[in-house]
Amino acid sequence: MNALRGIACAALLVLPGSALAQETVRLTVASSHPTTIPWIGMIQTHFMTDVDRRLAEGGNYRIEWQEAFGGTLYRANATLSSVEEGVTDIGWVFSYLEGARMPLSQVTAYTPFSTNNVPAQLDTMRDLFETVPEFRQEWEQYNLVFLGATGSDSYDLYTKTPIASLDDLQGMKISAPGVLGTWLRGTGANAVDGALTTFYTDIQTGVSDGVLSLALGVLPARLYEVAPYITRVRMGVVFSGGLAINRDTWDGLPEEVQEALLAAGDYYSRSHAEDLMVRHEAALERIVENGAGQNPPVTLTVMPDEERQRWVDALPDLAGEWVQAGEARGLPARQFLSAYMDGLRARGETPARDWDRMD
Structure with a gap:
């Protein structure tokens, strides 16, 4: 289900005086949980929608999404391996269940009573991902590219x-x-x-x-x-995981699509954090x-x-x-x-x- 086999030419959009070739990128997005769970539903309403908006502005690419939410492809105990192995291109990784394989991701579980502010916590974790190589490697060693963080309410x-x-x-x-x-x-x-x-x-x-x-x-x-x-x-509150894309899929994507995915992942993470406080x-x-x-x-x-x-x-x-x-x-x-x-x-x-x- 990699984009390596999923970038296909779409129809030529004939415009007055010019022709614009738009490419279609086929991506599978999946999760172990149903879209009734807030941070899963927001993959559709915020992440995917924002990717589509950004690419539409550029006019060069569009995503054809194949959706497999609610455990259609895998269960909660296989979120990491399923994105790692390309069972799905993009998926929510439940790092909270991966204590042995992702130990640094568990820091919030061992620091109770530190914060009830989800935006502050997820912003901190995203910053650590950029500044602590070992934390980044904890995700990337499993053939993943991290897109956005998720957390819990109190x-x-x-x-x-x-x-x-x-x-x-x-x-x-x-x-x-x-x-x-x-x-x-x-x-x-x-x-x-x-x-x-x-x-x-x-x-x-x-x-x-x-x-x-x-x-x-x-x-x-x-x-x-x-x-x-x-x-x-x-x-x-605790850091529960994040949205990630398979590295092989990522490497086969045009730079413009990669940039849209990263920007949408950031938007998704921030929106999810604010939403949890209200919910x-x-x-x-x-x-x-x-x-x-x-x-x-x-x-x-x-x-x-x-x-x-x-x-x-x-x-x-x-x-x-x-x-x-x-x-x-x-x-x-x-x-x-x-x-x-x-x-x-x-x-x-x-x-x-x-x-x-x-x-």
Whole structure:
């Protein structure tokens, strides 16, 4: 599905006094998730649309898109390999599931309570991609060209019983996705590994007493029906991956098309970040509205600042552990951590804990 086999001549557009030969470039764009997921839907509405607009202005090329969203070609556990191997030309890479192969991309998972500002975080990560060769190589070694970054909305607690203080978490079983279970260390809660597809049943059957999750995930999964008590902790947002194109496809594209893809990728990333901030608040409002008539009704409270800080202070040195593991692999993890935290501060963020200054 490479553009190497996909650049074809389109019809001549005959204009008065001249003729303009326009080329058609055939590209497959795919994802493991459906377009109802905001950052996947925006591949269509923002990235693809912006590429088309830019190329139309130039008049030399047009894209014939072959769309394969929603797991048509591959599932969530194969996003990296599918773009790498050319199963698709362009696809969303879920780097958050690739801890072993993409360790530097996991820095946000080990620095909770650093920022809830998605634009600031994704702007920082895109800057690091341009300034830290090892981070760029982490993506490019898999035959990828990085186009744009994606992230999450903020994580909070959704539980079967109210949480008035950090002490209420003592002994509770809280479902959390993968590595984010480490955010519960020091709280007295026990992390239960799970995903949005298992959370509802886990709570319903008593496997867990609640979840550490996102409003944009809780709303469509209707988790509030079994975990009606929302405690807004604002634990932070995470870098989840990005849009990428297969390197072989990229090398076969005209420069004008490459420039349009990069510019559209930047636009997509910025638009997605801003969109998440709005959608998070809207999702919380919908959850409260939808659950108002159930028994017990959905109740939203904000964790007091002093209790939130107790949580922050109770956490072990997660970033330090991550640095140690990264350095054991020969990666500049400490420098990367400092650059990430400094990038947030330069954008006006004040982390609740200075993970890069723990020594």
